Amino acid sequence: MMDRFDLAVLGGGMVGSAIAYGCAARGARVALLDEGDTAFRASRANFGLVWGQSKGDGMPAYAGWTQQSIALWSAFAERASSLAGRDVQYRPQGGLNFCLDQEELETRRDFVRRRHNQGWSSLRFLDRRELAELMPGCPLGPEVLGASFDPADGSVDPLTTYRAMHAGVRAHGGTHLPGAPVTGVERTGAGFVISRADGSVVHAEKVVVAAGIATTKIAAMVGLDVPVRPVRGQNIVTERLAPMLPLPASALRQTSDGTVQIGVTNEDDGRLEIPTTTAALAKMAHRAIRVLPPLANANFVRTWAGLRPMTPDAYPAYAESETHPGAFVAVCHSGVTLAAVHAGPLAEGILSGRLPEFAAALHPRRFHVQTH
């Protein structure tokens, strides 16, 4: 097939499909290359938070980029719901991070203060009494001393959002090419030729590498050095329960269907495997029960794990290659929160050849500075 696309996005997960949708919606002829459902997608193991309060501490560009995305999310969610054919259940009703002992409380108070000093003014600290007023009837455990609270945070159904991105690519004439990993990217006269493991080739004027944990390998093919390692996260989901937790929290949320999702681990052992472990699940469940004691009587129905793409400083990385102009990279572990900017300003910047200010400030060259 000698079809020539304006843009090939390498990676069909949450990040790649959001960029592909954004570019297709702006009139580009887009191919979305996707290893397929055998890929270690973070997109299928994320927590469904649209979340700012923990993001960009010490990295103002990431904080600003996150805030920009959250500001765009309501309009984005409306488009996504219409593309998916069902509500993505975006609920920006505020988000919490619970403190269960004095030390956690002090650390969180300091964190809230520090974010304030960095200009993140919506974040507040709520003591036990204020939490009870915010969530009357919520059966919080006696150990809950307080929580940080950001009214701009919220949650969404991540799988429906993901489905919406793929539907958006199709609705705007894009081509989804699943089933084979990328094996090579080479410059031709005015563009790129991408080879895949099934022997097929795709021609495109521009490429975007959005390949999650495979980003390092594929970005190197276009002269970009982007260190990314896999960090495993485990999840528990319970049977559907009557409403008990009205606001989402870090590592604990109740979906609108009633299931309670419990996270989360950060296992940084480099292994490309996604097992769950009894020790980690027990620890996660134990903490969730300290927050909400009735969960001790809930049955869980499923546990699973996924691999997040993590850069050395955990912030996202975006760049256009200097050696291969027209080749871009986009990698992060917050594909849901950042979906609105990926499908919006980032897509626009890739098409115009000028990345938005915040994204440009998150260049992976920061990982290669000589520090001593």
Added chain:
Amino acid sequence: MFRRTEPTDCTILWNGAPIAARAGEPLAATLLAAGITAFRTTPVSGAERGPLCMMGACFDCLVELEGRSNVQACMVPVRDGLRVRSQQGARAVHAEDAST
């Protein structure tokens, strides 16, 4: 829809009404033999649900058994006097249940 092949020898209560049963048979079988196919309503749409697999896998036969909610009716052997109710929507869990 279903016809008993063995005689009944005891009685259970379904939403307060007596139903003839045979001790030791699966509770789901008792209900089906009595012509009951809607064991519960779903938490999402409120639609009625009944047993699909009869072997503990599908979780569609959930009932409230002796005050305990979300119990799989296909996995419970019947005994005389069991009190069973249909499971309406999502299960409510309470911290106090922990001791029971």
